[in-house]
Amino acid sequence: MNSEIDPNKVVTDYDLLKRNYQFIPDSKNADTEYQKKLFRDYALVDLRHYDKGKLGVRWRVRNDVLNSKGERVCGNVHCQNCFNLKTYEVNFEYKEQETKKNALIKVTLCKPCSQKLKFYHQQKRKRREEKKQLNLQQSQQILTQKLLIDNLIKSDKKKQKKKKKSKRKHKKSKEKEKEKEKRRRKKKRKKDKKKKRKEEFEKAKLQFKEKKVSSRKRKNYEQQTKHEDEN
Numbered sequence: 001m002n003s004e005i006d007p008n009k010v011v012t013d014y015d016l017l018k019r020n021y022q023f024i025p026d027s028k029n030a031d032t033e034y035q036k037k038l039f040r041d042y043a044l045v046d047l048r049h050y051d052k053g054k055l056g057v058r059w060r061v062r063n064d065v066l067n068s069k070g071e072r073v074c075g076n077v078h079c080q081n082c083f084n085l086k087t088y089e090v091n092f093e094y095k096e097q098e099t100k101k102n103a104l105i106k107v108t109l110c111k112p113c114s115q116k117l118k119f120y121h122q123q124k125r126k127r128r129e130e131k132k133q134l135n136l137q138q139s140q141q142i143l144t145q146k147l148l149i150d151n152l153i154k155s156d157k158k159k160q161k162k163k164k165k166s167k168r169k170h171k172k173s174k175e176k177e178k179e180k181e182k183r184r185r186k187k188k189r190k191k192d193k194k195k196k197r198k199e200e201f202e203k204a205k206l207q208f209k210e211k212k213v214s215s216r217k218r219k220n221y222e223q224q225t226k227h228e229d230e231n
């Protein structure tokens with residue numbers, strides 16, 4: 001039976017290395033032939049992807065120590081500069097067997113290489129500062145807008161209150177006017193009634209007077225005719 005070989009299942013040297021390699025070996029792996037050949041005083045770095053914040057690190061081997069690589073020659077594996085060297089202690093963060101680890105390593109670099117080493121973190125810090133500044137500006141903008149809206153609402157409320165007050169005042173004054181008018185009419189009615197009563201009284205008085213006069217006249221006339229008859 002021919003079993004097909006799945007290329008994904010082929011185990012390469014790189015797979016083995018990935019599975020077993022330890023940058024800082026535990027006690028089980030510390031005494032292996034490979035680990036014994038490493039010098040862990042200084043580390044060498046690969047800075048080709050410095051702009052992405054990626055750093056390749058390895059320990060020195062015998063040849064490096066003999067050539068003073070990473071000690072009197074720049075510790076960047078692609079640089080042979082021997083001047084203006086400075087030793088840095090760097091916190092190296094890495095992932096090994098799906099586990100995040102970090103180690104403090106000592107690395108000697110020339111000035112241009114040290115700038116490359118710091119580049120990513122400096123950019124990151126710069127971006128963080130810019131973001132912080134932007135956030136601050138945005139929050140200030142939001143605050144200003146909020147204040148503006150609050151003021152608008154306040155002034156609108158004030159206006160409405162004023163309008164209501166004036167409306168109330170107007171209504172009150174109208175009611176007062178109405179009341180006044182009512183009182184005036186009542187007074188007039190009273191006055192008219194009084195006047196009418198007075199007029200009626202005067203008329204009655206006059207009528208009575210006229211009646212009195214006519215009755216006296218009649219009496220006089222009767223007396224006169226009586227007197228004439230007697231004569």
Ligand SMILES: [Zn+2]
Pocket residue numbers: 074075076079080081109110111112113
């Ligand atoms: Zn260098």
